[in-house]
Amino acid sequence: MDWVRKKNPLIHCITNDVVTNFTANGLLAVGASPVMTANHEEVEEMARTADGLLLNTGTLTPYQYEAMRLAAQAANENQTPIVLDPVAVGATSYRTRVVQAFLEGVHVAVIRGNGGEIAALIGMHADMHGVEGKSDQPPEMLAKEAANVLGTVVCVTGERDAVSDGKHTYLIKNGHVWLSRVVGTGCLLGAIISAYIAAKGTNVDLSRSATEALAQYGLAAEDAFARSKDEGIGTFQQRFLDSLGWINDDHCHGKINVQQV
Numbered sequence: 001m002d003w004v005r006k007k008n009p010l011i012h013c014i015t016n017d018v019v020t021n022f023t024a025n026g027l028l029a030v031g032a033s034p035v036m037t038a039n040h041e042e043v044e045e046m047a048r049t050a051d052g053l054l055l056n057t058g059t060l061t062p063y064q065y066e067a068m069r070l071a072a073q074a075a076n077e078n079q080t081p082i083v084l085d086p087v088a089v090g091a092t093s094y095r096t097r098v099v100q101a102f103l104e105g106v107h108v109a110v111i112r113g114n115g116g117e118i119a120a121l122i123g124m125h126a127d128m129h130g131v132e133g134k135s136d137q138p139p140e141m142l143a144k145e146a147a148n149v150l151g152t153v154v155c156v157t158g159e160r161d162a163v164s165d166g167k168h169t170y171l172i173k174n175g176h177v178w179l180s181r182v183v184g185t186g187c188l189l190g191a192i193i194s195a196y197i198a199a200k201g202t203n204v205d206l207s208r209s210a211t212e213a214l215a216q217y218g219l220a221a222e223d224a225f226a227r228s229k230d231e232g233i234g235t236f237q238q239r240f241l242d243s244l245g246w247i248n249d250d251h252c253h254g255k256i257n258v259q260q261v
């Protein structure tokens with residue numbers, strides 16, 4: 001996260017009610033600055049001043065959808081990168097329909113979701129259980145297929161994570177299963193990918209930047225588990241924020257488990 005700490009990017013988040021506080025604290029921990037607003041009166045102006053825009057559909061309403069559209073148009077005009085987290089797409093027909101329609105009108109740099117959400121987004125079979133979702137496809141195949149269909153970088157997360165831009169595909173094995181026992185760790189990851197690509201710049205390879213962000217996030221979780229396993233997931237959540245606060249390139253040296261596939 002060295003680049004994020006050096007650049008201190010401002011990340012405008014239009015995200016869900018469940019994870020707002022956790023997302024803001026996680027962004028601060030890695031050295032980014034969060035701002036949350038979906039107010040139609042100001043959302044375009046805020047998106048224009050931000051270095052990155054995060055859109056997360058976790059508790060999507062028609063009002064919030066319109067805010068996302070306005071902010072995304074302003075971000076596209078400014079060439080500010082957008083990260084989309086299509087939470088629970090596939091769980092209801094409303095979400096699937098509106099997120100697919102949204103993607104027809106705007107360009108997003110990165111889409112990050114679990115296997116079910118990404119599969120549903122491209123019309124493949126998805127096994128959804130509310131906000132949790134799985135696909136029967138291996139994550140690297142799904143990420144590559146979705147990247148080609150959607151014309152963006154796609155990150156598929158789960159037990160193993162995969163990132164693809166359609167040409168280059170990476171498999172990331174860092175992380176810990178306890179991440180799936182704390183709500184919003186996927187949502188925070190989307191925000192941190194946004195901070196990472198905003199800090200590194202959009203003229204560097206986005207799939208590599210996203211892969212680095214995922215690997216460092218996973219390593220922070222491994223470290224947090226080692227320091228909380230005797231306590232439980234409440235302590236893990238706190239230790240995870242602690243680890244995000246100090247994880248850096250030096251710490252990651254030799255511990256990154258990434259393969260190009």
Ligand SMILES: Nc1ncnc2c1ncn2[C@@H]1O[C@H](COP(=O)(O)OP(=O)(O)OP(=O)(O)O)[C@@H](O)[C@H]1O
Pocket residue numbers: 087113114115131132133157158159160161174175176177178179180182183184185186187188189217218
């Ligand atoms: N079984 C697992 N083993 C290791 N890491 C996991 C596992 N499941 C999820 N993760 C990690 O948890 C993080 C969140 O990914 P996940 O796929 O659970 O997101 P999500 O379903 O969108 O979560 P949420 O909706 O709660 O934000 C990622 O860093 C991912 O690598």
Ligand SMILES: Cc1ncsc1CCO
Pocket residue numbers: 016018019057058059087131183184187
């Ligand atoms: C539990 C939950 N419900 C809507 S959004 C959200 C946070 C995790 O995605």
Ligand SMILES: [Mg+2]
Pocket residue numbers: 087088113114131186187
């Ligand atoms: Mg999710």
